[in-house]
Amino acid sequence: MKVMKKEEIIIKWLNHEPLTQEETYFLESLVEYQDYKKIVDKATVFKAPVFDQVKSYNRIKEKAHQKSFDWSVLYKIAAVIVVVVGCYFAFFFAQPQQYNTLAQQTKEIRLPDNSVVLMNAESALSYEKKNWDDKRKLQLQGEAFFDVEKGKKFTVLTKMGEIEVLGTEFNVHQRNGFLSVECYEGLVEVRFNNKKIQLEPQEGLTFANGKLIEYNTKEATSAWINGYSIFKSIPVKEVIEELERQYNIEITLKNIKFDNQQLFTGNITHKNLETALKSVTIPFGYTYQVSNNSVVISAKKL
Structure with missing residues (x-):
């Protein structure tokens, strides 16, 4: 085996280059090997940008050869990195999921609990993905058909009022000062203007210009889907x-x-x-x- 310097072997290892059996044995026999390994193992948790392995090694070597190396400082730095990355992902996942449709466009959305939303043209929908199973709530502007999986209460928020269900099929249409809701399966509760109205299958209501109209429908699903x-x-x-x-x-x-x-x-x-x-x-x-x-x-x- 070609005799290699200690630094060359360590640099090869840091650079994920294959080592011979003799080189591996030599590396693992180093007193400071476990310290190097801890650093590398912790670094693989993150997707870091490409860095200069030689410079990285030299910095490690310089610290390792100090008479008394304070590993607590390194662990504190690592802890800060973990907290920062954790905050980033917490912020990322806390952002609302948003969907929009244009004129002549419809869109199917599958929610985290497998409930399905079909959005009609020029509509907007948003919800918080985090803790969705515990708080199934979304906001709607426009029109959408909902096929809701059974579970905790499911709430649709509009500018005109709220629609709440447990598991059912229904349609909500809210634009420009009017609200229309139809129930096709299960039970739907509509709350607006301090009123609370429950709709059974094939029942609907329209609220516009301060007037409430309740009616029956023969439709088994939203007409616009057809x-x-x-x-x-x-x-x-x-x-x-x-x-x-x-x-x-x-x-x-x-x-x-x-x-x-x-x-x-x-x-x-x-x-x-x-x-x-x-x-x-x-x-x-x-x-x-x-x-x-x-x-x-x-x-x-x-």
Whole structure:
């Protein structure tokens, strides 16, 4: 075996280069080997940037040859590193999980407990991943269908109110001052304006302009998942905006001014723009004209 200096063998070891049997025996026979090994073992816990092994070794050697090496200092430094890294990961995992959809876009989200959320177009959802099983709570702006696994209470927070369940299927639609909730399975509790209402399967409610409307539905799941929207006494303005979201178009009203008292009840398809426009305009005696991604709805014939 080529005779190597003690420093060369240690540097090879620090650099994870293979050692011969003689070199390994020589390394492990060193008095300071266990001290070196402790440092290397602790360092592998972290993903550190690439460093100069020769300089690292020289620093270790310099300390090791001091008459009295104070290992407590090294352990204190290591403890600080562990705390800093721990705080970083704690901060990282404490950040809310956020999801958004654009016009004409839907998205499926699987939550940590395997509950499933289907987000409709132009919606936003967020929740805290940390301790999710103990605190199943999320925030919603827009519309989403929920298929919730059984477990502790599950809460959906909106600007208009809260929806709470244990395990069920339901839909929440909240935008621009109105709230709509439908239950398809299990039991749903809706809380808003100091009211508390429980919905059973095939029951729903709409709250808009200070008015509460409760109704029954024959739907077994959210209509929008199947390509159409059902509106129960919804302000016409919101129906127009839903058309814009589903078809990614811009609608201009000509000689029309909707107020919050004008409500719409009916269905609109998400698969044919002409059919959808007729569903909204014919009941009011309006006409429309389509040009690329723009639509003009008018009270007068164009």
